[in-house]
Every structure is written in C-alpha cells, then in structure tokens.
Amino acid sequence: MFLEIKDLSVKIENKNILKSLNLNINKGEVHAIMGPNGSGKSTLANVLAGKEDYEILNGKINFKDNDLFDLNIEERAQEGMFLAFQYPVEIPGVNITPFLHSAINSKRKRMNEEEIDNLSFAKLLKSKASDLGINIDMLKRSVNTGFSGGEKKRYEILQMSILNPDLAILDETDSGLDIDALKIVTDGVNKLKTKDNSFLIITHYQKLLDYIKPDYVHVMVNGSIVKSGGSEIAAEIEKDGFQKFQ
Amino acid sequence: MNSETLNTLDSYSKNKYKYGFVTDIDEEKPKKGLNEDIIKFISLKKNEPEWMLEWRLKAFSKWKKMKEPKWANLSFPEIDYQDIYYYSAPKGFEKKPKDLSEVDPKLIETYNKLGIPLEEQKVLAGVAVDVVFDSVSVATTYKSELEKLGIIFSSIGEAIQKHPDLIKKYLGSVIPAGDHSFSALNSAVFTDGSFVYIPEGVKCPMELSTYFRINAENTGQFERTLIIADKGSYVSYLEGCTAPKRDDNQLHAANVELIALEDAEIKYSTVQNWYPGDEEGKGGIYNFVTKRGLCAGKNSKISWTQVETGSAITWKYPSCILKGDNSIGEFYSVAITNNFQQADTGTKMTHIGKNTKSKIISKGISLGRSQNTYRGEVSFLRKAEKARNYTQCDSLLVGNQCGAHTVPYIDSKNNTAVIEHEASTSKINEDQLYYCRQRGLSHEEAVSLIVNGFCKQVLQELPMEFAVEAQKLVSISLEGSVG
Numbered sequence A: 001m002f003l004e005i006k007d008l009s010v011k012i013e014n015k016n017i018l019k020s021l022n023l024n025i026n027k028g029e030v031h032a033i034m035g036p037n038g039s040g041k042s043t044l045a046n047v048l049a050g051k052e053d054y055e056i057l058n059g060k061i062n063f064k065d066n067d068l069f070d071l072n073i074e075e076r077a078q079e080g081m082f083l084a085f086q087y088p089v090e091i092p093g094v095n096i097t098p099f100l101h102s103a104i105n106s107k108r109k110r111m112n113e114e115e116i117d118n119l120s121f122a123k124l125l126k127s128k129a130s131d132l133g134i135n136i137d138m139l140k141r142s143v144n145t146g147f148s149g150g151e152k153k154r155y156e157i158l159q160m161s162i163l164n165p166d167l168a169i170l171d172e173t174d175s176g177l178d179i180d181a182l183k184i185v186t187d188g189v190n191k192l193k194t195k196d197n198s199f200l201i202i203t204h205y206q207k208l209l210d211y212i213k214p215d216y217v218h219v220m221v222n223g224s225i226v227k228s229g230g231s232e233i234a235a236e237i238e239k240d241g242f243q244k245f246q
Numbered sequence B: 001m002n003s004e005t006l007n008t009l010d011s012y013s014k015n016k017y018k019y020g021f022v023t024d025i026d027e028e029k030p031k032k033g034l035n036e037d038i039i040k041f042i043s044l045k046k047n048e049p050e051w052m053l054e055w056r057l058k059a060f061s062k063w064k065k066m067k068e069p070k071w072a073n074l075s076f077p078e079i080d081y082q083d084i085y086y087y088s089a090p091k092g093f094e095k096k097p098k099d100l101s102e103v104d105p106k107l108i109e110t111y112n113k114l115g116i117p118l119e120e121q122k123v124l125a126g127v128a129v130d131v132v133f134d135s136v137s138v139a140t141t142y143k144s145e146l147e148k149l150g151i152i153f154s155s156i157g158e159a160i161q162k163h164p165d166l167i168k169k170y171l172g173s174v175i176p177a178g179d180h181s182f183s184a185l186n187s188a189v190f191t192d193g194s195f196v197y198i199p200e201g202v203k204c205p206m207e208l209s210t211y212f213r214i215n216a217e218n219t220g221q222f223e224r225t226l227i228i229a230d231k232g233s234y235v236s237y238l239e240g241c242t243a244p245k246r247d248d249n250q251l252h253a254a255n256v257e258l259i260a261l262e263d264a265e266i267k268y269s270t271v272q273n274w275y276p277g278d279e280e281g282k283g284g285i286y287n288f289v290t291k292r293g294l295c296a297g298k299n300s301k302i303s304w305t306q307v308e309t310g311s312a313i314t315w316k317y318p319s320c321i322l323k324g325d326n327s328i329g330e331f332y333s334v335a336i337t338n339n340f341q342q343a344d345t346g347t348k349m350t351h352i353g354k355n356t357k358s359k360i361i362s363k364g365i366s367l368g369r370s371q372n373t374y375r376g377e378v379s380f381l382r383k384a385e386k387a388r389n390y391t392q393c394d395s396l397l398v399g400n401q402c403g404a405h406t407v408p409y410i411d412s413k414n415n416t417a418v419i420e421h422e423a424s425t426s427k428i429n430e431d432q433l434y435y436c437r438q439r440g441l442s443h444e445e446a447v448s449l450i451v452n453g454f455c456k457q458v459l460q461e462l463p464m465e466f467a468v469e470a471q472k473l474v475s476i477s478l479e480g481s482v483g
Helices: A041-049 A073-078 A096-110 A118-131 A136-140 A149-163 A179-192 A232-240 B003-013 B036-045 B050-064 B105-113 B143-148 B156-162 B164-170 B181-189 B430-438 B443-459 B464-479
Strands: A003-012 A015-025 A030-034 A055-063 A081-084 A091-095 A167-171 A198-203 A216-221 A224-229 B127-133 B136-140 B152-155 B194-198 B207-213 B224-229 B234-242 B249-252 B255-260 B265-272 B284-295 B301-308 B313-316 B319-322 B328-337 B342-351 B357-366 B371-380 B388-397 B403-412 B418-427
Touching (some): A015 A224, A030 A232, A041 A055, A041 A073, A041 A167, A081 A149, A091 B430, A091 B443, A096 A136, A096 B443, A118 A136, A216 A232, B036 B181, B050 B181, B127 B152, B143 B152, B152 B156, B156 B224, B164 B224, B181 B284, B194 B234, B255 B265, B265 B284, B284 B301, B301 B313, B319 B357, B328 B371, B342 B357, B357 B403, B388 B403, B430 B443
Parallel strands (some): A030 A216, A167 A198, B234 B265, B249 B284, B255 B284, B284 B319, B328 B357, B357 B388
Antiparallel strands (some): A003 A055, A216 A224, B152 B194
16 A cells, blocks of 8 residues: 555644544545545645644554654655645745755655766756746745745645655645646646656645546545545535535 | 754754864963063064064053953853963964974864865965964965065064064054953954955955964963055955864954055955854853954945854954945854854944945844844944945844844934844744755754855855855854854
C-alpha cells in the first residue's frame, strides 16, 4: 500500500477534528476530498505533512512502508510528500532559486542520489517555469514575497514540478484563482501525473474537478469520510450541495 | 514556539566558537595598570617622537577627569582599569619584522588557522592585509604594489614615524581625545592599528584589510585606525577580529577615524567576531569602539557596513559628519546576539552641508537571553538645506527570552530637511519554518535561510570577497556561538 490512513483521530486545542478517518491511496491514483468548511480537510493535509500543532489521539498512517509518525516534517518531504499550501507564506529576502535548489538537494541526499549542480538546476528551473507560463523575472524574487494570490498558487505548482513528489497534496489550490490561472495550475498537475505518483486534491468546489479527473471522490463531513465513489459524486454535490451528507 | 524549535535553539546556543584557541608564544608584558609610566613605556617601545608622547599624556590627563558614558542599554560590572595589561607583544618585536622570515612560525601558523595566510605565494588574491597580534602589527601584504600608486598602507606605528605631517594633521581631528572616556583612553594607550592614505585621484585597486587578533590574557587591545582619502580617490577597507575563549572579560576599545576629501569615497566594512562568552555568559570581549567619518569635501561619501556577531558587550556607533555639500553617509548593520550577549549599536548622522544625504539600514537579531539595541541619532544643523535621511530598523526575535530595542533620536534645526523612518519587530515565524521544512530543508537550514534573508539588504553591501564569508558567519553564528 502506498498511503494507508487507518482509524485516524486528531484533536487540536481540545477540539476533535478528525474522527476515525480511513483512506487508502494507491500508486498512480488521483483522489479528491470534498467537504464543507470546517469539516477537517486542511487538518488532514497538515497532519500528513507533519505540522506539530495537532494531537494524534488514535490511528496509524503508513506511507511507502514507513510509519509516518516516525518521520518529521522534512523527512516526510524528502521521502516524496509535497503539500501545496492553501496560503503560502512569504519569506522575505530568501531567493526562490537557491531555496528550491537546497530543497531538491536535500531530497536527493536522502535518496542517496547525486546532488544537482547550479547550472543544471538553473536550466531545470527555467524549463519548468516556462512550461507553467511563469515569467523568468519571478525567479529572481523572494519566496512568495509580494506575490498575488494567483502567483503564489502557480509558484506552488512550480515547486511541485521541480521536486517531483510521489504524493502531492493540494490544499484548496483552486481557491482565489480565476479561470485562466486555474487552467494553468491544473495543466501543471496533469502534466506531472504518471502511473507512479499519486495526488490528493482537497477542494471545496467541484470546478477544479472539471480540469483534473479524479479516480476517486470522497465526501468529508465533520471529521470523517462519509461517502466515497467516482466523479459522479462531485456532480451530485454540485447539484445539491453537502446538505444531504450531513 | 513549539518544542522542536526550542530544542533547535538550545542546540544553537551550545558554544562552538571556532577561533577560541590560544597561541603559545612568549609575550613581553609590562605590569598591569594604567599610569604615565605605562604610556611612556608604550611610546618608547614604539620608538615614537616626543610630540606623540605628549599627545598621549594630554589624552591621559583628560581621561583621568572623565567618567564612562552611561546612556547605553548595557549592564556589566565596573571595569577595573588598573587590572588590565596595556601592552603585550611577542618577544623580539621592538622592530616590525622586515619580512616573514623574521616572524615566529607560530604566529604565521596562527593566521593560517584563522584563514589569513601571510606567505607571499598564498596571500588572499585582491586583498591587502595588515595583521595585528595583541599590541603589534605583524605583517602587511601587497605593500610594494600599493606604493607604486602612492598609496600608503602601513601600521599606524610606522606612519607616526614616516608620515608625521599627515598624522599631526589628521589624528584626533574627527574623534578628539576628549570626546568621551573611551576615546581618551584609546588616545593615551593605543598600540597599533592601520594607517591608509589614498592620494588624489587614485582608486585603490584592491580591498585593504586589517585582521585584529587578541591572544594574551587580561590584555586590552586599543587599536587606532586612520584612513584619509584625498580628493577624488576611492578605497574599500575591511576589518576582521577574533580572540581566544577565556573566562575573564577582556577590553577592546578602538578608535577609527575616516576623512574623505572632495569627491572621495570610503567604504568601511567590519566583520566583528570577538569571543562572545560562553552559554552562561562567562567571559567574552567588552567591545567599546568609536568609529567616526568626516565627509570633509563636497560630493564625498562614507559608507559603514558592519556584521556584528561577537563580543559579550558591543558599544559601537559608526558615524558620519556630513560637512561637505552633497556629501553622503551610509550605515548598514547586522547585529546578532545570543546567550547573554548585549549589543547597543547604531549610528550618528550629522548633516551640516547642503543637500547632504544619509541612509541607515539596521538589522538586529536576538536569540537566547540576549539584549539587542539600535540607537541612532540623526541631526540636521541650521545650514543643512534640503538634507535627507532614510532610516530603517528591523528587529528579529528568536525565542522568548531575548529583547530588541530601538532608540532613534532625530534633531532638526532646518525645516527643509526630509526625514523618513521605518521600524519593525518580528518573531521568527513558525509558518515560515513549516513551509521550508515541508520542502525538505532541515530545521537548522530553515532558520539560517530565514535569518540570512532578513539580513540580505546589509550583507549585499559587503565587498564580494567577504559577502560569502559573512553569510557563512551568520549561519555559523546561528548554529554555534552566536545563536
């Protein structure tokens, strides 16, 4: 099993957020999680990435034959987990190019692969950026600093395509994007998709799923997955909302 | 702040000061204590002319009547001036060695260990270095190349003998001996330091640099540096410093004077890495430094850049007197304090001439239980028509037990002056750390990246050869001695 979440219960500040959640993702699959605000979707993403504010009450997560809770944030990332943030944070003064260069090399180090040198990295970055319609000038700026909402999301996808993760979690990547930006972002995701990597797409709206075709759609309400199925569920939600699942 | 961050910060504060070794060398030291005899001794050792001794004694009589300035946000036990050695030199240094064959190999080895090779074949490319060990100058590289251009780069002791006219004219002209007690003390007992004169119209083709090393125990280092840039000339000068780890505090009270004549430019950079004391606050250098530049001529420019990572106490305000019309003063500073370090640093910009401009960028980073204060004074005199100042002070706090303070004074006697001031204080942000780590960077790498990003505006002002070094020093400071 590639990713296996078993009976996961999580709380933060005395509030139970996830309740006995189960989810299995195989290699090469695209899963979408849909749910109303406050259902625990982002908590799930952050628990997977290893954010420390949460208390794990119960459950197990297996990721590529590792007990996920044995790995810290950076080890999970180096093992191939990538989280595209809902609100990417600004890091003034830290230039994108060396930032991503260190990131890719820390992953290669863990995988016992040779580090990539400056020149080859610059080439790689340029070609990936142009694939995503990202202006070269943007690569001279500090991480997320002064970016518009759309630029930030596009830049998340650029990082994802550079780091080429085994599991990419997209947390509400569609929020705040106009249709053009949404197309670019989803194009990026579709280009990256292979039979060896998996996607977990968290979204509030069905719109995103017009562009990325999921193999499975899960409805999350009140901290648990209440229904799973194919893309027909997304259409159902589009029509009737989340009401009937609650 | 979560537990992992605290753990990392804790591991940072374990002291890893890598310059803390002691060179085992026979040193000549007269008795401890400050009196006329020791001043006469120093003057005699330096083979100084009579007028220099008189100058020193005059400063000493001023010092006796003065008290230490007390306005800084620093606390430390009273300095016992009678419990300090005022002169210490490796034996046989009555005369400066002619070449390296006359220098004790242990000394050469010391500088090799510090990354400052002195042998001709290994000297740093593009940088001329004067190295000062305790009270004496050991060697100056690239001297003859510079002489061809008429540039004088020597120890101040040598300049007193060879260029008395320049010394008499300029020494103490920017920092009068009686300015405050530390300048009086330095004027009385200064031992060595560097002297630079750039003749009219000459752009100095390489970086000039002095490396100060305190080795001997209980010894004060009082260096004196004087840089004169004649009309239309340019020089970039760098200063670096280290000292061994010792449990006692040691005093360092330097005076640095810069003079830029018409159309001249001086760029002065410091990377200060004196021993900061251990994680309990024991030991470390007391660094009381007076640095002042005079933009004497029209269109002249003086720019100070400092990276302050060391010392138990830093008391330092590199300043500019903008006398010439259209002259420019700049101050770029990064000060990192950790453990029990205290820094009170900033600048003074005095606008006298018309259209004078000054710019202040200060970045303070506090870790551990340290206290970091920016103190600045910008004043506009009556005739400073259309003068401008821009000040930006940013503080970054890492952890919960440190402090950052900003104390800006502004005094304007001319209503055409334009003054801009921006200040910010922030904490290292858990979300930024999370973001970096989610991309696969370790916690330490992430902190170092964020802090370096915070300092970037200042670090990029350093000469190329040293910008990388300084960046490394900032990282080392975070991982080891300073934070």
